[in-house]
Amino acid sequence: MTPQQARFVIIGAGIHGLSTAWHLARRLKATGQGSGQDVLVIDKQGIAAGASGVACGVIRNNYFQPAMRELMAHSVDVWESDPEAFSYHPVGYLQIAPESMRADVGQIYTEQQAIGYTSELIDGPEASKTYLTNLFSDWQAPGISVVLHEKRGGYANNVASMRGLAAKAAAEGVTIQGGVTVTGLTLDGGAVTAVETDAGTIACKQLVVAAGPWVRDFWSMLDLPSHISVTTPDGVTRPDVPMWTYWALQEGTLDVDPHTFTDNAGNLPPVVHVDSDEPLYDDIDGGLITDKMWGIYYKPDFNFGGVQGGASPVPIDRP
Incomplete structure (x- = not known):
């Protein structure tokens, strides 16, 4: 009752x-x-x-807003307090990015260091390629200029x-x-x-x-109100902005043995998050998928028995 x-x-x-x-x-x-x-x-x-x-379960401190840095560090502390109860896997997190994001990723690293959050910055195309191939011998993604490896964080099985x-x-x-x-x-x-x-x-x-x-x-x-006025940092006011906007995540699980997704040492790898401005082609028919900025993340998913990942969300337009 x-x-x-x-x-x-x-x-x-x-x-x-x-x-x-x-x-x-x-x-x-x-x-x-x-x-x-x-x-x-x-x-x-x-x-x-x-x-x-149905959430992806990724746990990280990789957000551009500085105000979130200490909040996320506190959140990771809580996940680490009882990994078994929370079904939490502290494998770490890789932010892999192109030249256009190099300064932003470096700024996130600087803010992490300021609060004592354990991470490593690999700066420059050659250093990034070497670091990634030392982790994954079959690494192929081109155009990478910076890698931020968060040694804390990882993922949890959602339900x-x-x-x-x-x-x-x-x-x-x-x-x-x-x-x-x-x-x-x-x-x-x-x-x-x-x-x-x-x-x-x-x-x-x-x-x-x-x-x-x-x-x-x-x-x-x-x-x-269903619509509000929003004033931007430069003082411009935008009237009649919808209070709520919805986006659909593009996520799914590949039906492959999650144990096959390991690093060169045979260990479960960090969550891998790649942003790229390189053209993306279909590996089946060779067709161009996009020549604009795109992103993807992936990780083992033992809950569903595969490798789970997702790409950039798309807006939902409906009455």
Whole structure:
């Protein structure tokens, strides 16, 4: 039976909802302000039923925004705290890039070093080629000018890691309730006081919406605008910008033995991420796929029994 009230209600049993529940429960107990019994997670289906259950699972500190650097380092610390429970594989991460990205990749490396995040920069075409062929004797990608090898990070098996995270939250006393669909929100003075669901109304003091791509629906429930004005750093204001834009990831798993994807020493390799501005040709018919910037990543996927990877996302245009 779904509780009729909870101090904290979290909508969504994916990576953000479950992580919030676990850390909140621990903080409440540590500060003497409560426990996991004050926290309720609800989901319209169940654990990892949405985007978190199909996510690529890559864990890295390779983002261009400087503000994310320490946040990602903290996140990696958490993954490393219990690799078995989180189904985490700390194999590292390779960012492999062309001349046009050389300065940006170097800047990421500089920021990583500033916070003590373990990585290695291989700068220059010849040095990059030597480094990569020392890892993979059959390396072929041309036009590479820089390699950033993050010695930390790697990947986690998506559904297994979410179940591990849910178990940690439940061990702290958190209730996780699947099969509960939110139908509305009750407000008083601009604050949410209850969550309306198909299983009844749940009164709450605090609400966390961790619904991933479905956040748009809750935004609408709060009567918030579908379009906004955005002012860029140079002072230009763009009016009537859609609040939400959706992109489709191009990802899949090749049906090959993941054990065949190893480095020269026979070890499981880092996650490989290549960005390139070299023309990309079909290896079957030789046709040109693109002559613009493209990117791809790949890694072993023992969950699906293959090699999993993806390319640049494409925008979704629909009413």
